[in-house]
Amino acid sequence: MEQQTVYNPVARALHWGIFALVGIEFAIAWIMPDMRRGTLPTGWIAWHIGVGTSILVLMLLRLLWRLLRGAPELLPGPVWQQRLAGLVHVLLYAGFLLLPLLGWINASSRGWTVHLAGLVALPALAASGASWGHWMGGVHQVLAYVLLGAIGLHVAGALYHAVIERDDTLRRMWPGRR
Template structure:
């Protein structure tokens, strides 16, 4: 399988859909009410979980697309930039998957009956377990912060390529 030089339309669509959903997901997660013992998920939690499931599905599809449609590293970049770019991208995949799955596990450990946008019931990944729920909640919060930091590094690198290096590396992923 020969690596392409630029990302194709499906890769760009997956990327920008995930970016858009994450831009909605973080504010919903931060602004929804605190979760207390015995409460059931309301609309904010249902939308937060539903968007998380959509992000999980799109990330899995994006990952499969990347494996079957590889893109060659930008040859003009120094080795350290190519290696750090590859590491950041793989870390983004791992953290998105860990964050979304830990959120789903948290809802499962709470014993919640949740649905995908009130349309399709979601299977629970575990049974009701308050202690495990607290542990998973801590993991979910840690991964969401780690993901936000790596997203910030990714954006900073993209902006550096646009405004400092002016090397047109970003043209490979921009829409169009």
């Protein structure tokens, strides 16, 4: 594979598209009603499921694309910073694949049919009423906030490179550059 210096256009489009959807998804999570026994998956809850399952599919495409096409090497810098950046990238990939799956498991255990993007019915990942599925709802919430922290660290790193180091880190992920 040829040496890459910038993220390719597909990787950049997926990075910023998923970023926008994740922002929308957290906003929906905060305005949707609390879920109790007997709550129906309508209104904002349906939107949460539709957007969340779309994020899952885009993350799968993104992982596949990255495995097929690779990514540029991290720019030179202190080893601890490179390790931390790499670790946060792995956490974000794994986390945003796992998080929607946990939500899906919880939704199945509530007896709901999960629709991809509100359109395509997906199979149940847990039996209706399964207590482990109920617990996964709690794990889903906690993981969502852990990932919000990871995004904070990731953005702090990106801004550090852009403002203090003034290197190419942010530019090579920015949309539009060849």
